[in-house]
Amino acid sequence: MLKVGLTGGIGAGKSEVSRLLAGFGAVLVDADRIAREVVEPGTPGLRAVVEEFGPDILDGEGALDRPALGAVVFADPERLAALNAIVHPLVRARSAELEGAADPGAVVVHDVPLLTENGLAPLYDLVVVVDASPATQLDRLVRLRGMTEQDARSRMAAQATREQRLAVADLVIDNDGPLDELEPQVRALWSRLTARAAEG
Template sequence: MLKIGLTGGIASGKSMVASRLAELGATLVDADALARKVVEPGTPGLARVVDAFGTDMLDAGGRLDRARLGSVVFGDPSRLAVLNGIVHPLVREAAAGIIAAAPRGAVVVQDIPLLVETGQGSNFHLVLVVDAPDDIRIARMLEHRGMTREEAATRMAAQATRADRLAAADVVLENAGTVDALLAQVDRLWTERLVPFADNLRRGARAARPGAAVLSPARADWPAQAARLGARIRAAAPADILAVDHVGSTAVPGLPAKDVIDLQVTVTGLDVADRIAPLLAAAGFPPVPGANFDTPKPAAPDPAQWEKRFHANADPGRAVNVHVRPAGSSGWHYALLFRDWLRNDPEAAAMYAEHKLALTKQFAGTRGTHAYAEAKEPWFTDVALPGMDAWAAHSGWRPPSYTLGSPRP
């Protein structure tokens, strides 16, 4: 199943997005609704809340007075932490039951207001953030919820900042305009990304990448995207993955590149790579048959030093290559040294950019990127290898040393 985490600040329009996704066919897990359910009269959750906050938190009918409780905890981080410690585990348990009952191939959307605050982003294939500027959200709370400006500000201050939510987002749904504009974004996302993503996951297939190689100007958010993707990969097999490193052109600041994130997953051996392959596939990165060797640079007496396991994204909205390589192998060493050489030698980076631009023009009329990739190989051997080896000798560069139990980004 495709697991989607949906979040947004108070009055952002998150509930409207959740409802629309449910109408389109998603299985919805509403954390707010579950949070109410687990503290209904007669539940252990309500008993624990009363123990912690007193019987004053109950109304005349014995139900939880949420407004009164909110006035106690919002603005007091210690009291809010106590409440969250009671409610969140119960909500997670109830959510797990709904997810377990979802059909194979379902798109499961978990509506979690505090997804960012609780650090749950790596548990999902995608995190959707519904966003609106703070002033618009405050105006909505004043108009539609009857809050004072002070109450609205207090509620917002108790949640993650807008910047933190946007940093955690794979998809941002803008809601500063009309309802129709927001719902149109949701409909496009469902049709163009979520449904194909779920189908690719079910089939264990990578997303299609039509078209020729096209270079994009360097994007400032490539490292942040790589970090989010790397966290998901580490979470898939934390006991077996030594590190996930951002490599390739998108890891070099300022370097034009195909808009593809390359990640190197370090393991102790190919037996481990094979064992975790189903876990990576379930996380959204299925294996790609027939792509388990790097081209030796130069031809090596031991080709096994260039053997790897190659995975790619099932998500049609974000191209990702995942190279699973044994620590210390030639391919592993080359990927890290090449990246660090380009990061530290502006002339080398400019030379590589010029070479790539010439090749994209040469192969602009071809289908796919295979011819472009093949044409780059001589440059890696004839130009890059001696250049980066000389830089490593001059700078004293050494590859990192990883140990199990201490995964590094």
């Protein structure tokens, strides 16, 4: 089994790369999706978040109101750390379960937005960074995700710098250009990963 850590700054296109890799046959362990699952209504994770942040972070249906929680944690590093202390152990446990269920010869891609920030690079056989310039990230967040420029900049500032991410990379996917330039790079990456997995 080849364990790959996939990361990239917000708006860099990491999700598109993970989607393509899954299409080629990778076993995808998506930390963001798992992070949503572990705080769904009725979970111990959601109860712990409400205990920490109060009932104002719930919507009318009793589910997590992500924008309300985001407004609290992205403006305050201490509150963000408190949230991470609840969610990250739950995500790690579920990720380990999914990885354990994969075929021994599989390429397991862990899609981890905060890989660099949390010092997780040593957990993987290879780290792949999806890279885009801060200007490209900002443009995509405002134009494609409808964020305000201020909100986009604060989300970017809460993450590792481009230089910090590149410092932990074994392989880099350049996603500064249009989407049609991405697929051939990911196909080439998949060839390298499968060859490496076959070596054992």
